Amino acid sequence: MQTRLLTPFLAALTLAPIACGDDKGGSTSSETDAAGSTTGTSPATTDGPTPTTTDGPTPSTTDEPPPTTTVDPDPTTTGDGTTGEPADCAAPADAADEDGDGVANMADNCRCDANPNQLDFDGNSVGNVCDVPLKFTIADGTPPEFNKLDTTAEAEKTLKCNFPVSLIVLNGDVQVTLDDAGTAKIWAAKLNFADTPELTCDLTLVKVKLKIQQFFADGPDKFVVGFPFTLPDHDAGSISGQTDSPQSILVSGIINVTESNNEGLAPTGENPLEMVPGAFPTGLASVVNKGEQVSVVFDDSDSIVFMQTTMSGINIKLTGLKGTLRLKM
Ligand SMILES: [Ca+2]
Ligand SMILES: [Ca+2]
Ligand SMILES: [Ca+2]
Structure with a gap:
């Protein structure tokens, strides 16, 4: 609509x-x-x-x-x-x-x-x-205290290890609309995340090095979050609310996995993700200052952003999503 x-x-x-x-x-x-x-x-x-x-x-x-x-x-x-x-x-x-x-x-x-x-x-x-939708852009160089989403990368084969991962949102176009009955919607076409540093984990038999590169979150269509607002807040120029159900996304990029101690076990190198299904959890969305700024706060330790099994048979998961996505016009 x-x-x-x-x-x-x-x-x-x-x-x-x-x-x-x-x-x-x-x-x-x-x-x-x-x-x-x-x-x-x-x-x-x-x-x-x-x-x-x-x-x-x-x-x-x-x-x-x-x-x-x-x-x-x-x-x-x-x-x-x-x-x-x-x-x-x-x-x-x-x-x-x-x-x-x-x-x-x-x-x-x-x-x-x-x-x-x-x-x-x-x-x-x-x-x-x-109204023409309010448009927000995440520009390169945005201070990392915002636009940084912390997650945990899990690598599991016979043993599991966890890597803390920060996904820095490099850019993406986000738009906001409000209706006449108390619902706001935020939607984005694509978010582009910075590469992660290389992460290393010993799984006893193998040493796993993992690096997430060229990481994109996309939507089956555009991913949209809606949230209700109250009329008094609307008239005061600042609205907020819990976003609706977790948003389906498609994740693409490259997970570079190296198993240094057992090269015969699996090939090393790039493991591309080709539009893997995933989801963003619900969050607290706010549009303040009559639309000059929008933020979405995620805080869900149980959420699974995506799962993928690499060519070498390692299950990779990104779980838990915490952080604030703050956008300005
Ligand atoms: Ca207007
Ligand atoms: Ca009318
Ligand atoms: Ca009329």
Whole structure:
């Protein structure tokens, strides 16, 4: 649902056809400059998806200067020009209710999608469901106290040994959307982790050296976490909640395993992971400062990120995931 709407939103960002100028007080203003006459029903500008001032410059001046209109009236520009309306939304700012959500077009901050609560997290006068998703990027060189997820690598054949492993998130694109009913969603297309240092473990008969390289977490589709938020928190600009069920991911990369004391037992070298199924555990997600920052805190010692048996017959697991993924715009 949210993902389905993403593309239209992006398209709308470029086209910027209509602004949901709304602003509640403007009850009269939009009506007046709409060339008055038949206020209700059947917008005179049938095909004109451009209710903007086609050529008639400021028809508003004809009668009288609109009383209280602060800045809003012109739908063409809402602040930064991001209307948020889907590109195919041509509903004029009239008294009709295009999306049937009980809010007239002229006051609806998202005219073509039902959003009866009119929630607007970032306060840009565009309803959440019409907002362009908030985009976050993890840049190279991000301080490691964030974007570092600690796990345990288990290598097991006849004996088991554990390696502490820190997965540093190098980069990845993450997006956040909020709906009109109290649910936020965070989704990512791919996360790229830094290589790990070489880990060494003695299993009595063999010495295992393990290094995780070129490690990616991907999703069967995009991996999405959703979490509920309360309306008071929403209006205060900071929301948080427990993410929903563990998120399926696909892990790819290379686990470089060397068994130094028994080369006959197994070949050494690279053991590629080819899209191994895995999962991220649930976490505590927060979007604060009206969307300027997002974080996801993982703390689940029982989680299994992925399991794989290498060519040499060693079972490798990444278990437990702790740490904070903090992202900024
Ligand atoms: Ca409406
Ligand atoms: Ca609406
Ligand atoms: Ca908004």
